[in-house]
Amino acid sequence: MATTDTAVWRERGNPLVTGSGTGPLHGIRLAVKDMHAVAGHRLGAGNPAWLAEAEPQPAHSWAVGALLAAGADVTGIAQTDEFAYSLNGTNAHYGTPPNPAAPGRVPGGSSGGPAAAVALGQADAGLGSDTAGSIRVPSSYCGLYGLRPTHGAVPATGMLPLAPSFDTVAWLARDPRTLARLGDVLLPAGGGGGQRPFRTALVATDLLALGDEGVREAFGPAAAGLAERLGLKIEEVPSLGGDPGERAVAFATAQAAEVWECDGAWVSAxxxxxxPGVAARFARAAKVTPEEREAAEAVVHRSARDLIAALPDDAVLLLPAASGPAPLPDQENEHKAATRRATFRLTCLASCAGLPCLVLPRMSVDGLPVGLAVIAGRGSDRALLDLGVRSAGQDFRAVR
Incomplete structure (x- = not known):
């Protein structure tokens, strides 16, 4: 039977891997999602059968190596949803990591292990991945800060791919300064340095409508408080172009085609x-035809162009990071599917366009955390991290 510890960690040490001993991240305890190579240890991808066949990795992933060189210690390898192909944070083999910010509820996935480790205080930061929301959803559910960077900004070398056109190295932390410290190491030097200051915060009515009633009520005060703190002017627009439902279906189809290319042969064997949940997704992925993929990718590319055109260099887009608070693990299948569908429609927006997205723990619904997501233009990752640090000067949670 899975225990709380094995639901969070696949391997854990004191530390598991020691960093350089000096550098800007000296003293940071890192939880590494089991999608990143850690030299001398196996990569398990959240699946015992995969793990049983795995050999110890000969080298660290690029991101793990960079963080170790900067002085961080790897506390352990944290659990993930199988092959990172889920947003819930549950694992049929290892159990569900606890969510101390929402006791009895899921932590979100697929970076649920790192999120739980950080929320429990067992690590200072979590290194994970984000393809369709795998850092953003657990950040939202666990009341953490998280960043999905610009696609390609951080090398994904040594990270197990899910859907390479959308995969990003990503990370989360309890406080924005730690999040930014990791960004100083992982992001390209000078990225966003020449960008104009953010002046406008866009709010799209059709995206806000994807949140449940409590999220919609909490969003207004949270967005207004953030804008006031940072000197931003809120501008409400009906839409940024395209239908959120059509975009989500297209993204899921394009993603599934790449997932099957990466892992379909192993799954078939x-x-x-x-x-069951991941198996059902792989079964659907196996059936995507070349024609369906081509049509889906056309919608994804159009959505990317629409968003980039609608987001000036000096603007950010505010939206809920998830459609609601963390659900209960035994939620009815119909309700679970509706929750995932609404959240996916929110998270796939940044994924389609390859844009950076910061999650701030700035909303509370019935005492449960929900993140406020901030999307900005390509390459503005450092500016977003600075926004997060400046936003933390006061607490303006909108409590329902």
Whole structure:
């Protein structure tokens, strides 16, 4: 039977891997999602059958190596949803990591292990990945700060791919300064340095409508408080172009085609080794035709162009990071599917366009955290991290 510890960690040390001993991240304890290579240790991808066949990695992933060189210690390898192909944070083999910010509820996925480790105080930061929301959703559910960077800004070398056109190295932390310190190491030097200051905060009515009633009520005060703190002018628009439902279906189809390219052969050769939710997604991925993929990618590319055109260099887009607070693990399947669908429609926006997205723990619904997501233009990652640090000068949570 899975224990709380094994639901969070696949391997844990004191530390598991020691950093350089000096550098800007000296003293930072890092939880590494089990999608990143850690030299001398196996990569498990959240699946025991995959782990059983794995050999110790010969080298660190680029991101793990960079953080170790900067002085961080790897406390351990944290659990993930199988192959990172989920947003819930549950794992049929290892159990569900706890969510101390929302006791009894899921932590969100697929970076649920790192999120739980950070929320529990067992690590200072979590290194994960984000393809369709895998850092943003657990950040929202666990009341953490998280960043999905510009696609390609951080090398994904040594990170197990899910859908390479959308995969990003990503990270989360309890406070914005730690989040920014990791960004100083991982992001390209000078990125965003020449960007104009943010002046406008866009709010799209059709995206806000994807949040449940409590999120919609909390969003207004949270967005207004953030804008006041940072000197931003809020500008409400009906839409940024395109239908959120059509965009989400297209993204899911394009993503699924790449997922099957990456892992379909292994899954086919190992029937019965996946948990039910992930197995169902792989089964759908196997059926995507070349024509369906081509049509989906056309919608994704159009959505990317629309968003980039609608987002000036001096503007950010504010939206809920998830459609609601963390759900209960035994939520009815119909309700679970509706929650995932609404959240996916929010998270796939930045993924389609490859834009950076920062999650701030700035809303509370019935005492449960919900993140406020901030999307900005390509390459503005450092400016977003600075926004996060400046936003923390006061607490303006909107409590329902």
């Amino acid at each position: 190992h029937p019965g080794t996946l948990g």
